[in-house]
Amino acid sequence: MLNIAVLVSGGGTNLQALIDAQNRGEIPNGKISLVVSSRPDAYALERAQKAGIAAKVLRRKEFAQQTAYDDALLQILAENQTGLVILAGFMTIISERIIHAYENKMINIHPSLIPSFCGEGFYGLRVHEAALARGVKVTGATVHFVNEVCDGGPIILQKAVEIQAGDTPETLQRRVMEQAEWHLLPKAAALFCAGRLQVENGRVNIREAAE
Incomplete structure (x- = not known):
């Protein structure tokens, strides 16, 4: 069973589509185990809470350097033992460092x-x-x-x-x-x-x- 992390910034309609599909048994080998939002007011966080999915808020502007932000995101994903990262309306730039860490494991x-x-x-x-x-x-x-x-x-x-x-x-x-x-x-x-x-x-x- 692969752990899936979904990265969001807004309403989370695509996150909801993923949650609904999971509930219907349409992602049998995966589990949405983490939602990471770039904004604390994103409605996607409420969707995660209602579905019982762990959620974190990570705001780029709270980090002085891109490397510090990358460190924080990589740590969150590693702690979740993430096997697949899904960008579902994520409006923060993903650095090459993150992309290389999840090469062909981020959609x-x-x-x-x-x-x-x-x-x-x-x-x-x-x-x-x-x-x-x-x-x-x-x-x-x-x-x-x-x-x-x-x-x-x-x-x-x-x-x-x-x-x-x-x-x-x-x-x-x-x-x-x-x-x-x-x-x-x-x-x-x-x-x-x-x-x-x-x-x-x-x-x-x-x-x-x-x-």
Whole structure:
């Protein structure tokens, strides 16, 4: 059973999707055992409390140096014996030191079909504003491993979502969450915890399930 740490900054809707999937038995080889928030007022902390999951608050601005913050985060993850780190709307920059410590053991959800509308500056509603401004007909979400390049890690899963006439950034954001993000993230976690994800030459191979 792998311990999963979920890093959050806001409402925690993707955290809730993971908790719900776990409660339905859809992540049989993993357990969400820790939630780390970058903000003390994040509603995600209440979701963790209601689910009986240990939670910590770690604010970057309370550390004078990046190395001190990294030390604290690494210690928290080590104490939890973390096998998988999930970034679920985590708005604090993850340093290369943390990324290397959890190489191919840290995943992120991004609200577009990478490589479209991703990278520096593309987060939250900005992603959906850009998609609508460009006039694309299809968007979606991507789960990927985290590496040194923003939104540039190996892609694990993607799901397309059609853009509808009259969409606003807010309605599109909600539909992408409901139709893609909340399904992809638990599925990727389950695949990882089952040992079915293999990274080779920058690409993710999904192994067949053992019979």
